[in-house]
Amino acid sequence: MAGAANDLKLLGMWASPYVLRVRLALSIKGISYEYAEEDLRHKSELLLRSNPVHNKVPVLIHAGKPVCESLVILQYIDDAFGGAGPALLPADPHERAVARFWAAFIEDTLVKAMNQASWSKTEAEKVEGNKRATAALNTLEAALRDVSKGKPFFGGDSTGYVDIVLGGLLAGVRAMEAMLGVKAFDPVTMPLLAAWADHFGALDAVAAVMPDVSKLVELFITMHAAVAAN
C-alpha cells in the first residue's frame, strides 16, 4: 500500500481547512499516505497521544513521529520530502520570508476576520468581521499582484506555500458563497484573487482532495443553528 510505503499517516477531519492544507500539499507533491478520519466528539487515543498539547487535527505521523499544526506540517513536508514534486517554499531566502509573511497574514488577519464574520453572535460583530475580511482580501489582491508578477499563483507558475495556506480556506469560502448568494472574491474589485481561486480549484491535484461543497453547506447550517441556540 502506497501510504504504508512512505510510513505516512494523516489524522484529519474532512471539513477542516487546516487538514485540507495538508491534503493539498501532499496531493500537489504527489506523496501517498494513509488517511484516518477523526470523530472530533470522540477523539482517538492516537490523536490524543500524538498532539497532547492541542488535541487537534491535522497531525501528520511520519515513521512514528507526529508533526502538528498545519503551517508547521507544510514546512515539514518541504523539509522531509524535498525530492518529491515541486518545492512549496522558494529557495531564495527573501522570497521564503515573503511567503512566510503572507502565510502569517492569512492565518492571523484573514482567518480571524472570516471567523468573526461567520460565527459571531451579533449582527454588528458579523458586519465588522465582514469589513475586516474584505480589507484583508484587498491586501491579498495587492500582494498577489506584487508577488506573482503576472503569473497565476502566489508561487508563480506553480502553486506554493501561500497558495496552499489560502487554498485550504477555499472549500469553506465556496460553501459560504453558496449559502449567502455572494461572491467572496469579487471579480470586479479582486480580479486576480477571483482568477486565482478558479485556476487553483481547477487543478487536478486540488480537485482530488477538495471536500464536497454541498456537504459543507449542510454542516455550516447545522453549526449556525447551534451558535444561534446558545
Next chain:
Amino acid sequence: MAGAANDLKLLGMWASPYVLRVRLALSIKGISYEYAEEDLRHKSELLLRSNPVHNKVPVLIHAGKPVCESLVILQYIDDAFGGAGPALLPADPHERAVARFWAAFIEDTLVKAMNQASWSKTEAEKVEGNKRATAALNTLEAALRDVSKGKPFFGGDSTGYVDIVLGGLLAGVRAMEAMLGVKAFDPVTMPLLAAWADHFGALDAVAAVMPDVSKLVELFITMHAAVAAN
C-alpha cells in the same frame, strides 16, 4: 562601519519583545547591523514604507529588502546568514518541526495569556490570564524536559530558535517580577525553566542586548496607568 558591511538595518523599539528576538538572534550569531530606534507615536517614513501591511517593528532591511514579523525574520536570518554563528533551527526535519511547534505555542498561547494577565481591565480577566499563563509555562517546562534531554537550552547545548522566541519575553517577565514581587518561573514547580532563564540571561550575547529592566518597569507603570484611565 560593521552594520554597513552587511547592508543590514533593524528598525526597532527598545522595549519590544519582538524586536528583542531579532537583536538576540543577530547577537548570538555575531552578525553586525545598524540599529534605528523608532518613535512609535511618530513612525518613520522608512518604517511605513517597509511594513505597509502592519506598520510595526521589527523590520529587518537587508540589501534594501525589508523582512517583517519577528518569527519570519528569525528564519530569514537562518536562511540568509547560514554561515554566520550557530544555526538557529536544527538541520533534522522533525527537530525543525518541533522547534516551529513550540515557537507557535509561545506566540499563540503563552504571549496571549501573558498579555491578558498584564493588560486586562478587570481583575477577573487578569486572574484568568494568570491561570492560562501558568498552564502554558507548565507545558513549556515539560517540553524543555523532553526537547533538551538534560541540556540547558531548547536548542540543546547552545541556544536556538525556541530559546530566542521565549528569550524575547524575558526582559518583560523580569520587569513584571520586579513590579509584583513574584517569580514567574517558580524554581520549585518549574525548575528547568527557572534554570533556563538564568542560563540564558547570563550569556554574553544575550546580556549585550537585553533592555534595562528598571526602565521597563517605569514604562509598564506608565502603561498600566493609561489602561486604568481608559
